Amino acid sequence: MYEGGDRGASRSGAGNRAGSGTGNSARSGTGSGPADGAPRPHLSHRVPDLGALELLLAVARHGSLGAAAREAGITQPAASSRIRSMERQLGVALVDRSPRGSRLTDAGALVTDWARRIVEAAEAFDAGAQALRGRRDSRLRVAASMTIAEYLLPGWLIALRAERPDTAVSLQAGNSAAVAERLFAGDADVGFVEGLAVPDGLDGVVVAHDRLAIVAAPSHPWARRRAPLDPAELAATPLVLRERGSGTRQVLDAALAAHGGLARPLLELASTTAVKAAAVSGAGPAVLSELAITEELASRRLVAVPVEGVVLRRDLRAVWPTGHRPTGPARDLLSLTRDRPRER
Incomplete structure (x- = not known):
């Protein structure tokens, strides 16, 4: 049942006033609507809900107002009103x-025929919308x-699977810049990044x-060594690092900018796993x-290795294109991430 409030009386004579001897401007084109540039009355003012x-x-x-009211789940006075x-x-x-009982007038019978077509069209619209939601979900x-992708999402996706067992999930891993590009291209429903701030054109939440x-x-x-590193020594030492565009690299570049900036990397690798493996093998500090x-x-x-005088803390964010907050499974995943305290 489609419920809706009463619209009240329509404007007297709205939509039925043609120009009377004032020229042809209102009759240009097809003659079935207002002149070009004139606002059209909203259907909601003229068509019952x-x-x-x-x-x-x-x-x-x-054939009964009382029976119709019971079917609609309202009182008979409300139905009459x-x-x-x-x-x-x-x-x-x-x-x-x-x-x-209650009998339709001749006008009521005609309006009922029109109403049946409108309601059938609305039911078809609703069925189509449900199909779209089903495809989205x-x-x-x-x-x-x-x-x-490697250390947090697996747990979140397992929890999502318990809530939405029929949702097929695909995960694309890359650096924070690549995540933003996929969102802008419409190739992802929600993203997660590790940089200092939300990329331009995206909204996000920690x-x-x-x-x-x-x-x-x-x-x-x-x-x-017993003494902590100082920022200048860290900045001057070639390190095993992630590539530019990664959240890790953004945070490190910003933290050491005031201390001469990073030295040329010893190795520049495209994944956390690769950086870790290089450090374990003894290639250099990472x-x-x-x-x-x-x-x-x-x-x-x-x-x-302890270090003093530099802050290497960062926020991890869920992100999405500005003005398009996640819906469906993406919204549920976002809710799952925020249900779990992450403060360290």
């Missing part, structure tokens, strides 16, 4: 009421920067927090998310 039309159809089926409101809006009597395309750590293999001299090195620190395959 769906709830009222369905009520009229119920009166036609049952709605019919009277529609009669005032249309300017014609639709229903003759008598102790024996059948898949979820996620784009995420590497650390989030879903977790992370810190970057300086790590080295146990054989590296930094693993045995900068990695704390989320990525829990096992390596516990097993002493890597050693955390």
Whole structure:
């Protein structure tokens, strides 16, 4: 049942006033509408709402206003008021009421035929909209920067699977710049990035927090030092790093900009896993998310190197194109990420 409030009486004579001896401007073109540039009256002011039309159809089926009211789930006085409101809006009597029941007038029978077509079209519209929602809800395309894709999203997607077992999920991993590009191209429904701020053209919300750590293999001299690194020494040392455009690199570049900037990287690699493997092998010290090195620190395959005078903390964000907040499975995934406290 389509419910809707009474629209009230329509404007007297609206839509029926043609120019009377004032020229041909209102009759140009097809002659069926206002002159070019003139505002058209909204149909909502002239056409009864769906709830009222369905009520009229119920009166036609049952021959009783009381039975129509019961079908609509409203009281008989409310049904009578709605019919009277529609009669005032249309300017014609639709229903003759008598102790024996309610009978459509000739005008009411004609309006009922029109109403049936409108309601059938609305039902078809609703069925189509449901089909679109079903198609939307059948898949979820996620784009995420590497650390989030490898260490946070698996848990979130397992939780989503429990809530939406029929939704097929695809995950595209890349750096934060690549995530933004996929969202702009319409190739992802929601993204996750690790940079300092929300990229231009995107809206976002913080879903977790992370810190970057300086790590080295146990054989590296930094693993045995007692004093923390200072920012200038860190900046001047060639490191194993992620590529430009990654959230990790953005945070590190910003943190060390006031200390001479980063030295030329020892190695520049396109994934967290590759950076970690290079550091474990002894290629050189690296900068990695704390989320990525829990096992390596516990097993002493890597050693955390303390550093003073520089902040390497970052926010992890869910992002989407400005003005297009996630819906369906993407909205549910976003809710799952925010239901889990991430403060470290």
